[in-house]
Amino acid sequence: MTFLAVNNLSKRYPKAQGPALDDFSVMIKKGQRLAVIGESGSGKSTLLRIIAGLEVADHGSVTFKGQAVLDPTQKLVAGQDDIQLIHQQFKLHPFSTAAENIRRPLLLYDKEYARERTDFLLRLFGLADKKDRIPKELSGGEQQKVAIARSLSLEPELLLLDEPFSNLDIRQKRGLLEELEEIFDEIGLTVLLVTHDLEDALAVAEELCVIRAGKLVQRGTANELYRNPENHYVASLFSRLNPLPNETDKYLRPQHIRVDESGHVLTGKIVKCQFHLLYNRLTVSIANSPTTWTVFDEKRTLHVGDNVNLSYSGEDILQIAEE
Numbered sequence: 001m002t003f004l005a006v007n008n009l010s011k012r013y014p015k016a017q018g019p020a021l022d023d024f025s026v027m028i029k030k031g032q033r034l035a036v037i038g039e040s041g042s043g044k045s046t047l048l049r050i051i052a053g054l055e056v057a058d059h060g061s062v063t064f065k066g067q068a069v070l071d072p073t074q075k076l077v078a079g080q081d082d083i084q085l086i087h088q089q090f091k092l093h094p095f096s097t098a099a100e101n102i103r104r105p106l107l108l109y110d111k112e113y114a115r116e117r118t119d120f121l122l123r124l125f126g127l128a129d130k131k132d133r134i135p136k137e138l139s140g141g142e143q144q145k146v147a148i149a150r151s152l153s154l155e156p157e158l159l160l161l162d163e164p165f166s167n168l169d170i171r172q173k174r175g176l177l178e179e180l181e182e183i184f185d186e187i188g189l190t191v192l193l194v195t196h197d198l199e200d201a202l203a204v205a206e207e208l209c210v211i212r213a214g215k216l217v218q219r220g221t222a223n224e225l226y227r228n229p230e231n232h233y234v235a236s237l238f239s240r241l242n243p244l245p246n247e248t249d250k251y252l253r254p255q256h257i258r259v260d261e262s263g264h265v266l267t268g269k270i271v272k273c274q275f276h277l278l279y280n281r282l283t284v285s286i287a288n289s290p291t292t293w294t295v296f297d298e299k300r301t302l303h304v305g306d307n308v309n310l311s312y313s314g315e316d317i318l319q320i321a322e323e
């Protein structure tokens with residue numbers, strides 16, 4: 001039995017130009033962590049809301065552990081406890097402490113169980129020493145952890161995360177992502193994350209699905225998608241693509257281009273140089289061609305106006321159709 005089966009979902013909102021979801025299917029095994037990645041408006045939130053039973057699909061079905069997930073027209077109270085959805089704009093109760101926020105969904109449960117479960121989650125998320133703080137006394141990352149801990153209070157088997165890290169600064173985010181990955185591993189939670197951010201997807205998920213205009217474009221490990229992208233859209237999620245001059249549908253990633261090597265293949269002139277963390281990012285105008293390339297200078301020795309020799313190996317050329 002498939003843990004979560006999303007079968008041929010289609011959804012079009014009234015007055016919308018195109019479909020939000022277009023015959024989208026995906027399967028997830030128990031304990032798996034999958035990320036759906038796609039640009040804004042590609043249907044990610046709609047997908048999660050339908051899976052959580054909070055939105056009605058026009059066609060298709062969702063089954064969770066062999067049972068149909070009922071939509072709001074089929075159920076008095078929308079959603080189900082064993083599937084929890086967390087948004088970017090999660091809302092904590094502002095005047096309740098971290099512990100009280102986490103315990104809130106457990107109010108109707110046995111008091112002893114509620115206390116134990118809350119303590120367990122506070123420890124799991126490294127929040128035990130901050131349990132008496134109210135949200136504004138916590139960092140953004142800590143608030144996000146309280147929100148996720150709260151959603152785990154009812155012991156859901158499937159966690160749906162909708163761009164949950166977009167509001168955090170990059171340092172908070174990196175720390176949180178590492179910590180979450182370990183926590184999810186430890187409790188064997190099944191996670192479906194949707195995001196426009198490849199770094200977030202890679203940090204949490206083992207496998208990726210690329211969505212575009214409501215359609216599944218490609219599914220695979222990061223490595224598979226990187227090596228064998230189905231089309232330009234998938235390839236461009238991973239890096240800039242430098243077109244080979246005088247060729248069609250052939251590209252090189254910046255990281256595969258070497259600067260100032262003997263045995264060069266192309267020459268160009270540096271028109272822009274930007275400092276990045278691991279390299280200077282050069283914009284190079286390729287000689288005898290209107291093409292400009294993005295190239296990385298790890299040694300940081302080159303300057304605007306310099307002529308450079310560029311080389312690459314043929315096996316790194318990506319041959320990909322536009323669509």
Ligand code: ADP
Nearest residue numbers: 013014016020039040041042043044045046047
């Ligand atoms: P994403 O989460 O990837 O940004 P969404 O699922 O939110 O994408 O939206 C998919 C498409 O459906 C977009 O074109 C969006 O404008 C449209 N859409 C989303 N929600 C509604 C709604 N309630 N009413 C009308 N159109 C909507």
Ligand code: MG
Nearest residue numbers: 044045046162
């Ligand atoms: Mg969204």
